[in-house]
Amino acid sequence: MLPPASERFTAVESRLREVMEAYNYAEVRTPIAERTELFARSIGETTDIVEKEMYTFDDRDGSSLTLRPEGTASVVRAAVEAGLAQRDQALKLYYLGPMFRRERPQKGRYRQFHQVGAELIGRDDPMADAEMIALLMDCLEAAGAKDVELVLNSLGDRACRPPYRAALADYGRAHQDGLCPNCRLRIDRNPLRLLDCKEEDCRRTMAGAPSISEYLCDECRAHFAEVQRVLAASGVRFTTSARLVRGLDYYVRTAFEVLGGGLGAQNAVGGGGRYDGLVAALGGPPVAGVGFAVGLERVIMAAGETASDHHPEVFVIPLGEGASLAAFELARSLRRTGVRCELEAGGRSIKSAMRRADKLGARYAVILGDEELQAGRATLRDMRRQADHRLALRLGGGGSELAEAIRELGAVGG
Numbered sequence: 001m002l003p004p005a006s007e008r009f010t011a012v013e014s015r016l017r018e019v020m021e022a023y024n025y026a027e028v029r030t031p032i033a034e035r036t037e038l039f040a041r042s043i044g045e046t047t048d049i050v051e052k053e054m055y056t057f058d059d060r061d062g063s064s065l066t067l068r069p070e071g072t073a074s075v076v077r078a079a080v081e082a083g084l085a086q087r088d089q090a091l092k093l094y095y096l097g098p099m100f101r102r103e104r105p106q107k108g109r110y111r112q113f114h115q116v117g118a119e120l121i122g123r124d125d126p127m128a129d130a131e132m133i134a135l136l137m138d139c140l141e142a143a144g145a146k147d148v149e150l151v152l153n154s155l156g157d158r159a160c161r162p163p164y165r166a167a168l169a170d171y172g173r174a175h176q177d178g179l180c181p182n183c184r185l186r187i188d189r190n191p192l193r194l195l196d197c198k199e200e201d202c203r204r205t206m207a208g209a210p211s212i213s214e215y216l217c218d219e220c221r222a223h224f225a226e227v228q229r230v231l232a233a234s235g236v237r238f239t240t241s242a243r244l245v246r247g248l249d250y251y252v253r254t255a256f257e258v259l260g261g262g263l264g265a266q267n268a269v270g271g272g273g274r275y276d277g278l279v280a281a282l283g284g285p286p287v288a289g290v291g292f293a294v295g296l297e298r299v300i301m302a303a304g305e306t307a308s309d310h311h312p313e314v315f316v317i318p319l320g321e322g323a324s325l326a327a328f329e330l331a332r333s334l335r336r337t338g339v340r341c342e343l344e345a346g347g348r349s350i351k352s353a354m355r356r357a358d359k360l361g362a363r364y365a366v367i368l369g370d371e372e373l374q375a376g377r378a379t380l381r382d383m384r385r386q387a388d389h390r391l392a393l394r395l396g397g398g399g400s401e402l403a404e405a406i407r408e409l410g411a412v413g414g
Protein backbone atom coordinates (compact mmCIF):
# COMPACT_ATOMS: atom_id res chain seq x y z
CA MET A 1 0.00 0.00 0.00
CA LEU A 2 1.55 3.21 -1.17
CA PRO A 3 0.88 6.88 -0.45
CA PRO A 4 -1.63 8.46 -0.58
CA ALA A 5 -3.64 5.28 0.23
CA SER A 6 -1.33 4.37 3.10
CA GLU A 7 -1.68 7.85 4.56
CA ARG A 8 -5.45 7.70 4.51
CA PHE A 9 -5.21 4.37 6.23
CA THR A 10 -3.03 5.76 8.97
CA ALA A 11 -5.27 8.81 9.37
CA VAL A 12 -8.39 6.64 9.74
CA GLU A 13 -6.57 4.29 12.12
CA SER A 14 -5.59 7.13 14.38
CA ARG A 15 -9.11 8.56 14.39
CA LEU A 16 -10.45 5.14 15.38
CA ARG A 17 -7.85 4.84 18.11
CA GLU A 18 -9.10 8.13 19.55
CA VAL A 19 -12.70 6.88 19.60
CA MET A 20 -11.62 3.60 21.24
CA GLU A 21 -9.71 5.48 23.87
CA ALA A 22 -12.62 7.83 24.53
CA TYR A 23 -14.65 4.71 25.40
CA ASN A 24 -11.76 3.68 27.66
CA TYR A 25 -10.55 0.71 25.60
CA ALA A 26 -6.85 -0.15 25.68
CA GLU A 27 -4.92 -1.70 22.83
CA VAL A 28 -4.04 -5.39 22.68
CA ARG A 29 -1.59 -6.76 20.11
CA THR A 30 -1.88 -10.41 19.30
CA PRO A 31 0.27 -12.62 17.06
CA ILE A 32 -0.38 -12.89 13.32
CA ALA A 33 -0.20 -16.69 13.52
CA GLU A 34 -1.91 -18.90 16.10
CA ARG A 35 -2.45 -22.60 16.54
CA THR A 36 -5.03 -23.73 14.00
CA GLU A 37 -7.06 -25.40 16.70
CA LEU A 38 -7.85 -22.03 18.30
CA PHE A 39 -9.78 -20.86 15.24
CA ALA A 40 -11.43 -24.21 14.62
CA ARG A 41 -12.72 -24.27 18.18
CA SER A 42 -13.90 -20.68 18.37
CA ILE A 43 -15.06 -19.66 14.88
CA GLY A 44 -16.57 -23.14 14.32
CA GLU A 45 -15.51 -26.24 12.37
CA THR A 46 -18.36 -25.91 9.87
CA THR A 47 -17.97 -22.24 8.98
CA ASP A 48 -16.69 -21.15 5.57
CA ILE A 49 -13.76 -19.45 7.27
CA VAL A 50 -12.52 -22.62 8.94
CA GLU A 51 -13.51 -25.02 6.18
CA LYS A 52 -12.19 -23.10 3.21
CA GLU A 53 -10.59 -19.79 3.91
CA MET A 54 -7.75 -20.21 6.37
CA TYR A 55 -4.07 -19.97 5.50
CA THR A 56 -2.86 -22.98 7.41
CA PHE A 57 0.61 -24.51 7.42
CA ASP A 58 2.65 -27.00 9.40
CA ASP A 59 5.37 -25.67 11.59
CA ARG A 60 8.67 -27.58 11.68
CA ASP A 61 7.65 -29.43 14.82
CA GLY A 62 4.54 -30.71 13.09
CA SER A 63 2.09 -28.39 14.85
CA SER A 64 -0.44 -26.66 12.64
CA LEU A 65 -0.44 -22.86 12.52
CA THR A 66 -2.88 -20.47 10.86
CA LEU A 67 -2.67 -16.81 9.86
CA ARG A 68 -5.40 -15.13 11.90
CA PRO A 69 -8.64 -14.74 9.94
CA GLU A 70 -10.09 -12.47 12.66
CA GLY A 71 -9.18 -11.02 16.04
CA THR A 72 -11.69 -12.21 18.63
CA ALA A 73 -10.30 -15.72 19.13
CA SER A 74 -6.79 -14.41 19.74
CA VAL A 75 -7.93 -11.68 22.10
CA VAL A 76 -9.93 -14.14 24.19
CA ARG A 77 -7.04 -16.62 24.20
CA ALA A 78 -4.62 -13.91 25.31
CA ALA A 79 -6.97 -12.69 28.05
CA VAL A 80 -7.46 -16.24 29.34
CA GLU A 81 -3.74 -16.99 29.29
CA ALA A 82 -2.93 -13.79 31.17
CA GLY A 83 -5.64 -14.52 33.75
CA LEU A 84 -7.40 -11.25 32.89
CA ALA A 85 -10.81 -12.73 32.21
CA GLN A 86 -11.20 -13.60 35.89
CA ARG A 87 -11.03 -10.08 37.23
CA ASP A 88 -14.03 -8.34 38.79
CA GLN A 89 -13.83 -5.54 36.30
CA ALA A 90 -14.79 -5.97 32.68
CA LEU A 91 -11.89 -6.14 30.27
CA LYS A 92 -12.00 -3.59 27.44
CA LEU A 93 -9.56 -4.20 24.61
CA TYR A 94 -9.22 -2.94 21.05
CA TYR A 95 -6.96 -4.06 18.25
CA LEU A 96 -6.04 -3.25 14.71
CA GLY A 97 -4.06 -5.06 12.11
CA PRO A 98 -4.05 -7.40 9.14
CA MET A 99 -6.29 -10.47 8.92
CA PHE A 100 -6.15 -13.23 6.32
CA ARG A 101 -8.93 -15.12 4.56
CA ARG A 102 -8.59 -17.06 1.36
CA GLU A 103 -11.74 -15.69 -0.26
CA ARG A 104 -12.20 -14.94 -3.93
CA PRO A 105 -10.74 -11.45 -4.26
CA GLN A 106 -12.99 -8.74 -5.64
CA LYS A 107 -13.84 -5.13 -4.93
CA GLY A 108 -13.87 -4.75 -1.14
CA ARG A 109 -12.78 -8.34 -0.54
CA TYR A 110 -9.15 -9.16 -0.13
CA ARG A 111 -7.10 -12.07 1.13
CA GLN A 112 -5.17 -9.76 3.39
CA PHE A 113 -7.35 -7.02 4.84
CA HIS A 114 -7.34 -4.90 7.97
CA GLN A 115 -9.68 -4.84 10.89
CA VAL A 116 -10.12 -2.49 13.80
CA GLY A 117 -12.06 -4.25 16.52
CA ALA A 118 -13.05 -4.07 20.17
CA GLU A 119 -13.88 -6.72 22.75
CA LEU A 120 -15.68 -6.22 26.04
CA ILE A 121 -15.19 -9.30 28.21
CA GLY A 122 -17.05 -9.86 31.47
CA ARG A 123 -20.37 -8.11 30.88
CA ASP A 124 -23.61 -9.89 30.07
CA ASP A 125 -26.05 -6.99 30.44
CA PRO A 126 -27.81 -5.46 27.41
CA MET A 127 -26.23 -2.09 28.14
CA ALA A 128 -22.89 -3.65 27.19
CA ASP A 129 -24.26 -4.67 23.78
CA ALA A 130 -25.61 -1.15 23.32
CA GLU A 131 -22.28 0.39 24.28
CA MET A 132 -20.49 -1.84 21.79
CA ILE A 133 -22.87 -0.89 19.01
CA ALA A 134 -22.63 2.80 19.88
CA LEU A 135 -18.85 2.49 19.78
CA LEU A 136 -19.04 0.85 16.36
CA MET A 137 -21.27 3.60 14.99
CA ASP A 138 -19.05 6.31 16.47
CA CYS A 139 -16.01 4.67 14.87
CA LEU A 140 -17.74 4.72 11.49
CA GLU A 141 -18.73 8.34 11.91
CA ALA A 142 -15.21 9.35 12.92
CA ALA A 143 -13.87 7.57 9.84
CA GLY A 144 -16.29 9.53 7.66
CA ALA A 145 -18.17 6.43 6.41
CA LYS A 146 -21.35 7.62 4.74
CA ASP A 147 -24.79 6.05 4.24
CA VAL A 148 -24.30 3.28 6.75
CA GLU A 149 -27.14 1.13 7.93
CA LEU A 150 -27.16 -0.84 11.18
CA VAL A 151 -29.01 -4.17 11.26
CA LEU A 152 -29.63 -6.12 14.46
CA ASN A 153 -30.82 -9.60 15.27
CA SER A 154 -30.89 -11.97 18.20
CA LEU A 155 -29.58 -15.45 17.53
CA GLY A 156 -30.90 -16.91 20.76
CA ASP A 157 -28.83 -18.84 23.27
CA ARG A 158 -28.01 -22.38 24.22
CA ALA A 159 -31.58 -22.90 25.40
CA CYS A 160 -33.58 -21.59 22.46
CA ARG A 161 -31.28 -21.89 19.48
CA PRO A 162 -31.13 -25.70 19.20
CA PRO A 163 -34.89 -26.02 18.56
CA TYR A 164 -34.63 -23.25 15.98
CA ARG A 165 -31.67 -24.95 14.31
CA ALA A 166 -33.67 -28.16 14.14
CA ALA A 167 -36.68 -26.37 12.66
CA LEU A 168 -34.47 -24.75 10.04
CA ALA A 169 -32.85 -28.06 9.15
CA ASP A 170 -36.32 -29.66 8.81
CA TYR A 171 -37.38 -26.84 6.53
CA GLY A 172 -34.19 -27.21 4.49
CA ARG A 173 -34.70 -30.95 4.08
CA ALA A 174 -38.28 -30.43 2.97
CA HIS A 175 -37.17 -27.83 0.40
CA GLN A 176 -33.89 -29.38 -0.77
CA ASP A 177 -34.75 -29.01 -4.45
CA GLY A 178 -34.77 -25.25 -4.14
CA LEU A 179 -31.29 -25.11 -2.59
CA CYS A 180 -27.83 -24.91 -4.15
CA PRO A 181 -25.47 -27.89 -3.64
CA ASN A 182 -23.53 -25.96 -1.03
CA CYS A 183 -26.67 -25.24 0.99
CA ARG A 184 -27.77 -28.86 0.74
CA LEU A 185 -24.56 -29.76 2.57
CA ARG A 186 -25.27 -27.07 5.14
CA ILE A 187 -28.68 -28.49 6.10
CA ASP A 188 -27.19 -30.86 8.62
CA ARG A 189 -23.86 -29.23 9.27
CA ASN A 190 -24.79 -25.59 9.85
CA PRO A 191 -28.44 -24.85 8.99
CA LEU A 192 -28.30 -21.21 10.16
CA ARG A 193 -26.04 -20.51 7.19
CA LEU A 194 -28.92 -21.37 4.85
CA LEU A 195 -30.25 -17.90 5.63
CA ASP A 196 -27.07 -16.28 4.41
CA CYS A 197 -26.68 -17.78 0.92
CA LYS A 198 -26.45 -15.22 -1.88
CA GLU A 199 -27.89 -17.57 -4.57
CA GLU A 200 -31.20 -16.33 -5.91
CA ASP A 201 -32.87 -19.77 -5.68
CA CYS A 202 -31.79 -20.26 -2.09
CA ARG A 203 -33.04 -16.82 -1.13
CA ARG A 204 -36.41 -17.55 -2.67
CA THR A 205 -36.60 -20.96 -0.99
CA MET A 206 -35.58 -19.62 2.40
CA ALA A 207 -38.07 -16.73 2.28
CA GLY A 208 -40.66 -19.07 3.78
CA ALA A 209 -38.35 -20.55 6.44
CA PRO A 210 -39.16 -20.29 10.13
CA SER A 211 -37.90 -17.13 11.84
CA ILE A 212 -35.68 -17.05 14.93
CA SER A 213 -37.94 -14.39 16.40
CA GLU A 214 -40.62 -17.03 16.96
CA TYR A 215 -38.18 -19.24 18.86
CA LEU A 216 -36.43 -16.84 21.26
CA CYS A 217 -36.80 -17.74 24.94
CA ASP A 218 -38.10 -15.11 27.36
CA GLU A 219 -34.61 -14.15 28.57
CA CYS A 220 -33.27 -13.67 25.04
CA ARG A 221 -36.35 -11.75 24.02
CA ALA A 222 -36.06 -9.41 27.00
CA HIS A 223 -32.34 -8.93 26.44
CA PHE A 224 -32.86 -8.04 22.78
CA ALA A 225 -35.71 -5.66 23.58
CA GLU A 226 -33.53 -3.85 26.12
CA VAL A 227 -30.64 -3.47 23.66
CA GLN A 228 -33.05 -1.89 21.20
CA ARG A 229 -34.59 0.34 23.85
CA VAL A 230 -31.21 1.73 24.91
CA LEU A 231 -30.08 2.31 21.34
CA ALA A 232 -33.31 4.00 20.34
CA ALA A 233 -33.20 6.21 23.44
CA SER A 234 -29.69 7.36 22.58
CA GLY A 235 -30.54 8.12 18.97
CA VAL A 236 -28.78 5.21 17.27
CA ARG A 237 -30.77 4.31 14.16
CA PHE A 238 -31.19 0.63 13.29
CA THR A 239 -33.44 -1.96 11.73
CA THR A 240 -33.88 -5.56 12.80
CA SER A 241 -33.71 -8.59 10.56
CA ALA A 242 -34.44 -12.14 11.66
CA ARG A 243 -32.34 -13.28 8.66
CA LEU A 244 -29.10 -11.76 9.90
CA VAL A 245 -26.79 -14.62 10.75
CA ARG A 246 -23.07 -14.21 10.99
CA GLY A 247 -20.24 -16.17 9.42
CA LEU A 248 -18.77 -17.12 12.79
CA ASP A 249 -20.37 -19.66 15.13
CA TYR A 250 -19.48 -18.16 18.50
CA TYR A 251 -22.35 -15.68 18.62
CA VAL A 252 -25.30 -15.90 20.99
CA ARG A 253 -28.09 -13.40 21.46
CA THR A 254 -27.26 -10.04 19.88
CA ALA A 255 -25.64 -10.06 16.44
CA PHE A 256 -25.24 -6.99 14.28
CA GLU A 257 -23.87 -5.81 11.01
CA VAL A 258 -23.39 -2.42 9.42
CA LEU A 259 -23.87 -2.14 5.69
CA GLY A 260 -22.28 0.65 3.69
CA GLY A 261 -23.91 2.37 0.74
CA GLY A 262 -22.36 2.06 -2.71
CA LEU A 263 -20.04 -0.81 -1.85
CA GLY A 264 -21.55 -3.44 -4.14
CA ALA A 265 -21.75 -7.08 -3.08
CA GLN A 266 -19.20 -6.77 -0.26
CA ASN A 267 -21.16 -4.19 1.65
CA ALA A 268 -20.61 -5.14 5.30
CA VAL A 269 -18.33 -2.46 6.71
CA GLY A 270 -18.46 -3.99 10.18
CA GLY A 271 -20.10 -6.60 12.30
CA GLY A 272 -20.09 -8.26 15.65
CA GLY A 273 -22.16 -9.58 18.48
CA ARG A 274 -22.27 -11.28 21.82
CA TYR A 275 -20.21 -14.41 22.44
CA ASP A 276 -21.07 -15.65 25.94
CA GLY A 277 -19.52 -19.10 26.25
CA LEU A 278 -16.44 -18.45 24.13
CA VAL A 279 -14.20 -17.52 27.05
CA ALA A 280 -15.13 -20.76 28.83
CA ALA A 281 -14.72 -22.76 25.60
CA LEU A 282 -11.14 -21.48 25.39
CA GLY A 283 -10.33 -22.56 28.94
CA GLY A 284 -11.35 -19.43 30.85
CA PRO A 285 -14.03 -18.75 33.44
CA PRO A 286 -17.70 -18.66 32.43
CA VAL A 287 -17.80 -14.95 31.63
CA ALA A 288 -19.69 -13.22 28.84
CA GLY A 289 -18.29 -11.16 25.99
CA VAL A 290 -19.38 -8.86 23.20
CA GLY A 291 -17.42 -7.20 20.42
CA PHE A 292 -17.19 -6.03 16.84
CA ALA A 293 -14.73 -5.42 14.05
CA VAL A 294 -14.78 -3.08 11.08
CA GLY A 295 -12.97 -3.73 7.81
CA LEU A 296 -10.73 -0.74 7.24
CA GLU A 297 -10.60 -1.07 3.45
CA ARG A 298 -14.38 -1.03 3.28
CA VAL A 299 -14.74 1.80 5.78
CA ILE A 300 -12.37 3.89 3.69
CA MET A 301 -14.33 3.03 0.54
CA ALA A 302 -17.54 4.05 2.28
CA ALA A 303 -15.94 7.35 3.24
CA GLY A 304 -15.32 8.14 -0.44
CA GLU A 305 -12.53 10.20 -1.91
CA THR A 306 -10.96 12.90 0.17
CA ALA A 307 -8.11 15.12 -0.85
CA SER A 308 -4.70 14.06 0.38
CA ASP A 309 -3.48 16.27 3.21
CA HIS A 310 0.10 15.30 2.63
CA HIS A 311 1.56 18.70 1.79
CA PRO A 312 4.80 20.17 3.04
CA GLU A 313 4.30 23.30 5.07
CA VAL A 314 7.60 24.71 3.92
CA PHE A 315 9.52 24.09 0.73
CA VAL A 316 13.14 25.21 0.97
CA ILE A 317 14.84 26.27 -2.24
CA PRO A 318 18.59 26.86 -2.31
CA LEU A 319 19.85 28.85 -5.26
CA GLY A 320 23.55 28.45 -5.83
CA GLU A 321 26.26 26.35 -4.20
CA GLY A 322 26.78 28.38 -1.08
CA ALA A 323 23.11 28.34 -0.14
CA SER A 324 22.71 24.58 -0.08
CA LEU A 325 24.35 24.14 3.34
CA ALA A 326 22.15 26.83 4.90
CA ALA A 327 19.12 25.25 3.21
CA PHE A 328 20.01 21.81 4.56
CA GLU A 329 20.35 23.22 8.06
CA LEU A 330 17.14 25.21 7.79
CA ALA A 331 15.17 22.17 6.68
CA ARG A 332 16.60 20.04 9.48
CA SER A 333 15.91 22.70 12.07
CA LEU A 334 12.27 23.07 10.96
CA ARG A 335 11.79 19.30 10.81
CA ARG A 336 13.14 18.90 14.32
CA THR A 337 10.33 21.10 15.58
CA GLY A 338 7.76 19.05 13.69
CA VAL A 339 7.26 21.29 10.67
CA ARG A 340 6.69 19.20 7.56
CA CYS A 341 9.39 20.43 5.28
CA GLU A 342 10.69 19.55 1.82
CA LEU A 343 14.14 20.47 0.62
CA GLU A 344 14.70 21.09 -3.07
CA ALA A 345 17.83 19.54 -4.49
CA GLY A 346 20.19 22.32 -5.58
CA GLY A 347 21.03 23.29 -9.09
CA ARG A 348 17.55 24.00 -10.42
CA SER A 349 16.26 27.24 -11.75
CA ILE A 350 13.99 29.22 -9.46
CA LYS A 351 11.20 28.79 -11.96
CA SER A 352 11.26 25.01 -11.96
CA ALA A 353 11.70 24.95 -8.16
CA MET A 354 8.63 27.14 -7.68
CA ARG A 355 6.68 24.93 -10.00
CA ARG A 356 7.57 21.97 -7.84
CA ALA A 357 6.62 23.81 -4.64
CA ASP A 358 3.28 24.53 -6.23
CA LYS A 359 2.77 20.95 -7.33
CA LEU A 360 3.56 19.61 -3.88
CA GLY A 361 1.02 22.01 -2.44
CA ALA A 362 3.55 23.70 -0.13
CA ARG A 363 2.12 26.50 1.98
CA TYR A 364 5.36 28.48 2.03
CA ALA A 365 8.56 28.49 0.04
CA VAL A 366 11.83 29.79 1.44
CA ILE A 367 14.21 31.00 -1.21
CA LEU A 368 17.84 31.09 -0.24
CA GLY A 369 20.18 32.71 -2.76
CA ASP A 370 23.95 33.03 -2.34
CA GLU A 371 23.91 36.80 -2.58
CA GLU A 372 20.87 37.20 -0.38
CA LEU A 373 22.42 35.03 2.31
CA GLN A 374 25.62 37.02 2.24
CA ALA A 375 23.55 40.14 2.71
CA GLY A 376 21.88 38.43 5.71
CA ARG A 377 18.49 37.94 4.08
CA ALA A 378 16.22 35.29 2.70
CA THR A 379 12.74 35.33 1.16
CA LEU A 380 9.66 33.57 2.50
CA ARG A 381 6.95 33.26 -0.09
CA ASP A 382 3.36 32.70 1.00
CA MET A 383 2.26 30.40 -1.82
CA ARG A 384 -1.43 30.89 -1.20
CA ARG A 385 -1.43 34.67 -1.02
CA GLN A 386 1.39 35.06 -3.51
CA ALA A 387 3.12 37.45 -1.11
CA ASP A 388 6.80 37.69 -0.17
CA HIS A 389 8.27 38.37 3.26
CA ARG A 390 11.84 39.42 3.78
CA LEU A 391 13.59 37.42 6.46
CA ALA A 392 16.49 39.09 8.16
CA LEU A 393 19.26 36.95 9.63
CA ARG A 394 20.75 38.07 12.85
CA LEU A 395 23.83 35.91 13.11
CA GLY A 396 25.70 34.02 10.50
CA GLY A 397 22.62 32.96 8.59
CA GLY A 398 22.49 29.36 9.83
CA GLY A 399 19.37 27.19 9.66
CA SER A 400 18.19 27.64 13.21
CA GLU A 401 18.16 31.46 13.00
CA LEU A 402 16.17 31.23 9.83
CA ALA A 403 13.77 28.79 11.37
CA GLU A 404 13.36 31.22 14.23
CA ALA A 405 12.71 34.11 11.89
CA ILE A 406 10.08 32.06 10.07
CA ARG A 407 8.38 31.15 13.31
CA GLU A 408 8.41 34.75 14.47
CA LEU A 409 6.46 35.63 11.40
CA GLY A 410 3.83 33.23 12.68
CA ALA A 411 4.00 31.38 9.40
CA VAL A 412 4.47 27.83 10.63
CA GLY A 413 3.58 25.74 13.62
CA GLY A 414 6.07 24.27 16.02
Ligand code: HAM
Residues within 6 Å of the ligand: 069, 070, 071, 072, 101, 103, 108, 109, 110, 111, 112, 113, 114, 115, 117, 118, 119, 247, 248, 268, 269, 270, 271, 272, 273, 275, 290, 291, 292, 293, 294, 295, 296, 297, 298
Ligand atom coordinates in the same frame (compact mmCIF):
# COMPACT_ATOMS: atom_id res chain seq x y z
P1 HAM B 1 -16.56 -10.40 10.40
O1 HAM B 1 -17.94 -9.95 10.08
O2 HAM B 1 -16.12 -11.71 9.87
O3 HAM B 1 -16.43 -10.37 11.98
O4 HAM B 1 -15.54 -9.31 9.91
C1 HAM B 1 -15.68 -7.95 10.29
C2 HAM B 1 -15.47 -7.04 9.10
O5 HAM B 1 -14.21 -7.32 8.47
C3 HAM B 1 -16.48 -7.22 7.98
O6 HAM B 1 -17.67 -6.52 8.26
C4 HAM B 1 -15.73 -6.63 6.80
O7 HAM B 1 -15.84 -5.21 6.81
C5 HAM B 1 -14.29 -6.99 7.10
N1 HAM B 1 -13.88 -8.14 6.27
C6 HAM B 1 -14.09 -9.44 6.48
N2 HAM B 1 -13.55 -10.20 5.51
C7 HAM B 1 -12.98 -9.34 4.63
C8 HAM B 1 -12.23 -9.49 3.40
N3 HAM B 1 -11.95 -10.68 2.88
N4 HAM B 1 -11.80 -8.36 2.78
C9 HAM B 1 -12.06 -7.13 3.30
N5 HAM B 1 -12.74 -6.95 4.46
C10 HAM B 1 -13.18 -8.01 5.12
C11 HAM B 1 -15.32 -10.73 12.68
O8 HAM B 1 -14.24 -10.90 12.18
C12 HAM B 1 -15.53 -10.79 14.16
N6 HAM B 1 -14.25 -11.16 14.80
C13 HAM B 1 -16.05 -9.48 14.71
C14 HAM B 1 -16.24 -9.57 16.19
C15 HAM B 1 -15.45 -9.06 17.13
N7 HAM B 1 -17.24 -10.19 16.79
C16 HAM B 1 -17.08 -10.09 18.10
N8 HAM B 1 -15.99 -9.41 18.33
